Structure formats: structure tokens, C-alpha cells
Amino acid sequence: MLPFFTQDHARLQAQARSWTDKHLFATHGNEDLEQRARTLVRHFGAAGFLKHAVPKQFGGVQEKVEARALCILREELARGDALADTMFALQGLGSYPIALTGNDEQKRRYLPKVASGAAIAAFAITEPEAGSDVASLQMTALRQGEQFVLNGTKRFISNAGIADFYVVFASTEPEKKAKGVSAFIVDATTPGLAVTEKTQLLSPHPIGVLKFTDCIVPQGALLGTEGDGLKIALETLDLLRCSVGAAAVGFAQRALEEAIRYSKARRQFGRAIGEFQGIEFKLADMATELEAARLLVYQAAWAHDVGNSDAKQKSSMAKYYATEAAQRIVDQALQIHGGSGLIAGSIMERLYRDVRALRIYEGTSEIQKVVIARGLLK
Ligand SMILES: Cc1cc2nc3c(=O)[nH]c(=O)nc-3n(C[C@H](O)[C@H](O)[C@H](O)COP(=O)(O)OP(=O)(O)OC[C@H]3O[C@@H](n4cnc5c(N)ncnc54)[C@H](O)[C@@H]3O)c2cc1C
Structure with missing residues (x-):
């Protein structure tokens, strides 16, 4: 058990691991991506995993949403299936702004449904x-009496087309730039909101473009105070950032397991390839990097949960290191599989595609380095 865990964390990890082994190691054939995404959310609701994405008072298990629980679940789910990790993570990302700053009515309306998998x-x-430069956003939400009129385009929005609601960031006072951004909850059925593109990525991920054309939302859709939008977005990303590192650890763990299995089974030159020092050294490097990544991730999650002042920097280090290390580990695991690692639909080919996005979303590796360096130089 890691030093950053309580007994509850160890139990959650064991539960998530056995659930993943039972439910996520199957092949998915040609199942429709969006259908599978919806089914996964319902399954997570039934398994109780989504209770870790919202506070206790609104259907959760902990008083406050905990980074460690999110990391544990993301690591274990990513070990089984990238889409499962995505669908779990997005329930947290899309609802945490409400948990953080929503009023009682907003929390009651949305959070219990997120926790049960109903929304x-x-x-x-x-x-x-x-x-990367989110503060330069152009979308507007101009006040008109007791309502706001939303106009603009959002791209790379995960769950576009399958979400029941979107937390949307738009400028209520464009002249104030970053300080004029506000956050809104927009129901998917709101007139004036359209999904204009479903974008196909390297790895299965429901994602697309949203267009808002004179989309009217009531005052009650505003989250927190006008002008607090960027603060809400950044605080949300502060919670989720280290969990991206945890997903990377999950992919890397699976890659290592597959590489060990293959190294024992595959024979060349009259012996198992794992008996060649060239392969042994690869496995040793992979396992060492994986362990370092895991420690950084859970240290960052613990620092966030206990409110350490350097939590933000630690989570940038964790995301940066774990996602880059996972890329190297998956690449080496594929190398160990030789040509078999390239076969479309094989686990190694899937992992090779799945791991790539993590170095880009929720702050690229370059942006994490900017955050780390600014912390050092201030
Ligand atoms: C799978 C996936 C899911 C996503 N889901 C969502 C979602 O649900 N909601 C949402 O709002 N967004 C989402 N995004 C968007 C994501 O957050 C952005 O793609 C990311 O922030 C990078 O922005 P960009 O793609 O425009 O790249 P750019 O910002 O244009 O960056 C291009 C390159 O320039 C580099 N760069 C930029 N600025 C600097 C700098 N100051 N110093 C050094 N290098 C720099 C970057 O690191 C990158 O290498 C998702 C993206 C992906 C890939």
C-alpha cells in the first residue's frame, strides 16, 4: 500500500482492480462508441465509482471530492480500457465546477444524477x-435582463453530443478579458446550442465542436459570481490534473504486464526473449519509470487533499512526468512485442494510440513545465 493511502483507499483500489479485470478486459468489436460510452457511465453509477466524483451531501461518499480517489479509479480503469477512463474522468471534470461553486439548487439538480450515472x-x-491560452477565449455571454445570450464556438469538447449538460466558459464582460469570464451550466437541449461536428481522434473518445447561436440561458445557469469563470476552471483543473497522470500510470502498468507476459512466452534463438539482457534492461527501465511516476502522482494527489501550498506545482510535475514516462513505457512494450505489437486491434496497438492524448489535454507537457518553472522562479 502506498504511503499516501488510507485503508479506504486500499479497499477502493482492490475493488476497482477486480471490477476492471472482470468487466474491461473483453474486446469491443464494432460496438458504437457513443453507445459504449453511455453504458460505461451507467455501469460506473451502479458500481458506486461515480460517488467519488461528487461531495457526500449530493450523492457522494466523501465530504469533499478527493484527488486520491479519482487517481485510484483512473489508474485502474485506464489499465483496462481507455474509454472507461475517459468516461469516468469527464463525470468529475464536468461536475466539479458545480460542486465547487454551485448554489444549493444547482447542486441538487445535477450532482446526484452525475453520481448515479443518470446524467x-x-x-x-x-x-x-x-x-493553451484559455484566457483569450472569444465566446460571449451577454446579459439581457434576467438572462444571458451565449454566442461562440467550442472545440475539442469531450462528450459533445452525448452530454446531458455542459459547463461552459464565456465572457460576460469582454473588455475585462480574463476577469470578465463567467461559467454557466447549459442543458444539452437548450435552443441555440448545436453539436456541429463529431471529431474522430487517434483513440476512441467522444469529442466534437459546439456552436452557440443566440443561445439563451436564465440567470440561474450562472455558476458562482460573474467574472469568476477562469478561477472556477483553473481550480477544477487543479483537482483533475494529477488524475491525468494516474491514467498514464494505468496505461503504463498494463503495457508492462503485457511486456512481461510476452517476454516469457515468445521464444527466439532457442530461448524466451526475456532471457536476453537487451529485453531484461528494457523491463527494468520500464518498471522503474512506472514506479517513479506512480509515486509522483499519488504524492501530488495527497498534497491536494491535505491542502499543501505546493500542491499545484506537484500536480504539474506528476502530470508532466507520468504522461511522458507512460509514452516511453508503452513504446518499449510495443518494441518487445515486435511485429505483433503493430497488429490493429491488439492490446499494444491500442495502448500506443490511447496514451498519446494525455500529453496534450488539460495542459500540454510544455504548459506544465511553464507552471513548474514559474513556481521555481517566483
Ligand atoms: C483528447 C482530448 C480531449 C479534450 N477534452 C476537452 C474538453 O473536454 N474540454 C475542453 O475545453 N477542452 C478539451 N480538450 C482541449 C485541450 O485542453 C487542448 O487541446 C489543449 O489545452 C491544447 O490546446 P491546443 O490543442 O489548442 O494547442 P495549442 O495551445 O495551440 O498548442 C500547440 C503547441 O504549442 C505549445 N505551446 C502553446 N503555448 C506554449 C507556451 N506558452 N510555451 C511553450 N509551448 C507552448 C503547446 O504545448 C503545443 O505543443 C481536449 C483535447 C484532447 C486532445
């Missing part, structure tokens, strides 16, 4: 011209 959440900040 699918999404988080929409990225725009065609605002990626």
Missing part, C-alpha cells in the same frame, strides 16, 4: 483560437 457531464472551455 453525463461535460466541460467546455477550449475554442478554435483559445487552446
